[in-house]
Amino acid sequence: MIDTGYLFSRDDKRIFVNTCLGCTGKCSYCYLSKMGYDNESIVSKIKTSEELIGEIENYGISTDTLITLGCFSECWDDNNKPETIKLIKYFLQRGNQIQLSTKKEVTIQEARQFEDLTTYLGQLVIFVSSATISQWNKIEKGTDSLNKRFNTFELSNQLGIPTVLYMKPVLNGITIKDIDLYKEVIKKYGIKDVVVGSIFSEEHSEETVHFSDKGLLYYNPNSDESQIKKQLMQLGNVKVFSRSSQVTQYYKEKNKDIER
Ligand code: SF4
Known part of the structure; x- marks a missing residue:
């Protein structure tokens, strides 16, 4: 178990890694303040990739x-971003699978540096997060515009x-x-995989979030979530995940099948 804010893990199946604490995204539904993080002074809270890698290797x-x-x-x-890029390069070379979730544009030029380090399809998976399209500039106002963000596809x-x-969190009456x-x-970007997931809330449910043991945030699925999933599944050529x-x-299983 490790829980330093920058790193969180319960076992060696998964580790959450943050190169800083806080975000300039200003999303109205952001849970960081509920977790005790301040979004105003993130520059001073950046941790180098070298420090993080040392702590992760030490954890095991x-x-x-x-x-x-x-x-x-x-x-x-x-x-x-520069520290995140160094981490991606390090863990790709180490053979680990990496997931990155963002509301910023990851450009082709930026991602080219990972091309030669990736050994199988899906060793690096990028989740482009969006909870609203029509109300983006009110609800996710400090994030990249959707035109920029969706270029990542x-x-x-x-x-x-x-x-x-990454349609997460589904905002009741808004996302749908x-x-x-x-x-x-x-259709425009030929997207094949979609995640539709719940908002994290302080209301108790059976399931807590997987990046904290403090019991401050819980998954509370709403009915819009299942409606959205149903409609997207009807598209036929899209895999819908929770x-x-x-x-x-x-992607890991698919790679194993190919190896076999
Ligand atoms: S992108 Fe939005 S929801 Fe995500 S950490 Fe930043 S402010 Fe919070």
Whole structure:
């Protein structure tokens, strides 16, 4: 067990890694303040990749440990992006699978540096997060515009890096209103994988979040979530998941099948 804020892990199956604590995204539903993180002074809270790698190796992981970048930060903020890039390079070379979730654009040029280090399809999976299209500039106002952010889906078409539409958290009565717009985005970029997931809330439910043991946040699925899933599944050519880890597992299994 490790829980330093920058690192969280219960076992060697998965470790959450943050290159800083806090985010400039200003999303109205952000859970960071509930977890006690301050979004105003993140620059002073950046940790170097060398420090983090030292702590992770000291904690002890295997090549099967999933590296999850970002849960208490936006790992692709300008301030901490260079450290995130170094971590990705290190763990790709180490043989680990990596997932990165972001509301920023990851450009083709940036992602090219990972191309030669990736040994199988899905060793690096990028989740492009969006909870609303029509109200983006009110609800996710400090994040990249959707035009920029959704350019990240081109990484799948141009570099073969799996990208996933991450509709999380589903905001009651808000996300579902944009379902047709999301379908257009899926069609436009040829998106094959979508995660539709719940908002984290302080209301008690049976399941706590997987990046904290403090019992401050819980999964509380709402009915919009199942409606959205049903509609997206009807598209036929899209796989709809509830959790990001199901997507990484899917690619890992697929790779094992190819190896066999
Ligand atoms: S991008 Fe994520 S971490 Fe940043 S403010 Fe929005 S919800 Fe919070």
